[in-house]
């Protein structure tokens with residue numbers, strides 16, 4: 610197992626051993642229901658409150674503005690459906706390159722009579738704040754634009770979009786699942802009203818995330834029941850998971866800057882090695898404004914699905930994009946939205962680096978990739 614080189618950190622990350630240790634007591638010792646008033650309940654509730662403070666510190670909000678959920682998907686759904694159902698407007702603005710958790714929530718609202726504007730992106734994958742401003746109407750209930758894209762790693766001008774939304778009095782949601790824990794986030798500075806993040810994308814456990822909801826933003830809950838999380842997310846909280854999320858946020862706050870520098874320099878080395886040695890290779894996304902660990906590259910004449918399977922045989926784990934699109938073999942819509950021709954879009958892979966990535970991994974990956982790409986091309990008469 611450990612000879613595998615894991616370059617799929619955008620899909621999920623290993624849980625930090627310190628996080629695992631912090632979670633364990635909440636399975637076996639402090640197992641009370643956090644809503645209970647007795648001491649066992651209080652101990653569990655203290656874990657929730659500590660985690661709320663740790664997450665609040667990571668994104669600069671108030672602890673009571675943190676709603677625990679089952680992950681990024683639920684947070685995105687709650688933000689979009691919740692704000693649409695509680696608001697007065699019948700119009701939503703988003704982009705063509707959002708995660709399916711956002712896009713499908715928007716499609717569902719279209720079926721309920723909402724109008725949705727899907728903004729285009731430029732060749733780097735960026736949304737223009739001017740386009741956001743121009744799309745806002747008196748009917749607009751919500752703008753949802755991701756902080757960083759999961760396929761190509763492009764960072765969006767979140768602060769500028771937040772400023773536009775605040776000026777126009779429109780609620781602004783950002784899916785920060787790829788950004789959180791890797792680059793700084795500040796909801797106050799950037800005028801963000803709703804923000805989704807997920808623990809397993811920054812070395813926390815799977816199945817737990819948060820939606821930050823600014824105090825005065827009206828939201829309709831998706832899940833009804835015991836009224837936990839200020840009535841916005843019923844159901845007994847995932848106490849061990851939340852304790853893990855909290856510590857992962859705490860660790861990220863302390864170590865993010867150094868780790869982002871380390872990962873970013875490894876990514877640049879890998880990019881140079883690939884682009885410099887493999888003819889017909891091309892970087893997708895923005896050359897600078899991108900996530901530290903994301904590299905997305907097209908190889909002319911080499912189908913991405915096939916390439917990733919060949920790399921897997923060599924023990925290198927990569928992906929062609931989002932987990933959902935590779936399972937369903939659908940067109941890589943994020944790459945197409947940047948204007949990449951369909952042929953080249955299908956010839957792309959995503960290499961996403963993380964905490965466990967070493968310089969040796971980078972060297973081995975560059976060498977293997979070069980050999981595998983040449984071998985595939987030799988087998989392909991067209992090339």
Ligand SMILES: *Cc1c(COP(=O)(O)O)cnc(C)c1O
Nearest residue numbers: 680681682708710759786787807
């Ligand atoms: C992974 C991801 C999600 C979904 O998060 P889960 O916790 O896996 O449900 C949503 N948006 C983006 C951008 C992601 O990368």
